[in-house]
Amino acid sequence: MADFKSILSAVEKHVRLTDSEAAVLHSLLESRSLRANELIANAGEPSQHFIFVTMGCLMTYHTSTEGVEHVLQFATANWWTGDLGSFEKHTPSCYSTRAIADTEVFLLTLKGFEELLERVPKLEKYFRIIFQNSLITHGGRIMQAISYTAEERYEAFREKYPTLEQFVPQKYIASYLGVTPEFLSKIRRRLMAK
């Protein structure tokens, strides 16, 4: 089961909580263990949880009508993930989220999220900062998508997430980069040759 200390220390990097505030946070979280390949959120259904990973790795992806999976993000330890759009508006999600490895998470329902922010307003700041940082990351990724070649994106990816490549199947990395698995394989061969 996921360890509360890991989420607490992640939160306390940005805001300091009293014991009772920490207790409120703890009480609203649900801990869960996931096996590799287990689905935690399914496209088509409203997103039920905002998810914090304490160990392992999740991927959030969209499946096109032709059945091709496109990875929006990988979430490793100390990252939040989920489909915020669907979560807030109760609309069917266009993303699924699946464990890539055995993974420990904390789940926050929408009700829990709202109650948490109401009872511990400090956390507005925490999430403001979290979202602000994600926004910066996403901006960089958009720039890369519109201005880099696939090879450059792959190199940037390796630099940014050096550990991820070790346990994420290549086809999902390809999908994250926006290329076919075949082409990523060719890119890798080219880079090896150097």
Next chain:
Amino acid sequence: MADFKSILSAVEKHVRLTDSEAAVLHSLLESRSLRANELIANAGEPSQHFIFVTMGCLMTYHTSTEGVEHVLQFATANWWTGDLGSFEKHTPSCYSTRAIADTEVFLLTLKGFEELLERVPKLEKYFRIIFQNSLITHGGRIMQAISYTAEERYEAFREKYPTLEQFVPQKYIASYLGVTPEFLSKIRRRLMAK
């Protein structure tokens, strides 16, 4: 000069402010008018301001080493823009921001932003929501970049920002979509033919 009412009503869509809180907000904002083509933030220098547009349109873009401009976002009335990464960390920005049309803005310095959040903690919630929504939008854009053809991205763009096309030069739309102006022109011809 930009009208304070427009930013106040944008804020009050998410949080209600007392008169004195509104006054604090007002006091920390600097109003400014920009001519079409005027630069408000320059890549290479730390980003000085977080910017709210009340009228007109800004574009935030990165210029590659070969001199090609890549548009990260357009900001029309009631949008915030700026390079949050550079803004918070005082690092040189990799983005420039320029007025596409005559534009009215409010500027918030980093000091002002921090003081604002300290004196009006309610606004943590406002910015949490703003960033959360932007994150959803950015996520969608990433998905499109990695899974749509240029033609599909263009159609999605027209659908999402129908008014923008009327006054944004095509080459910037091309740049936003991640294609060359020549190719966007060819896409348009194809679509006309239908």
Next chain:
DNA sequence: CGTCTATTTGAATGTACTCAAAAGCGGTGG
């Protein structure tokens, strides 16, 4: 060991880019 899936490889194709040139368009000055 056999089966299933992931990765590699190659050939043919398609999507998007580069370069060069022509056409369109808006503003400015005579």
Next chain:
DNA sequence: CCACCGCTTTTGAGTACATTCAAATAGACG
């Protein structure tokens, strides 16, 4: 008011980047 200039958009030919399809190879797991 028209002519000219600079910039944007269009068009076309040739090229490069990335995909599709098919098949071979390699790995993982029961």
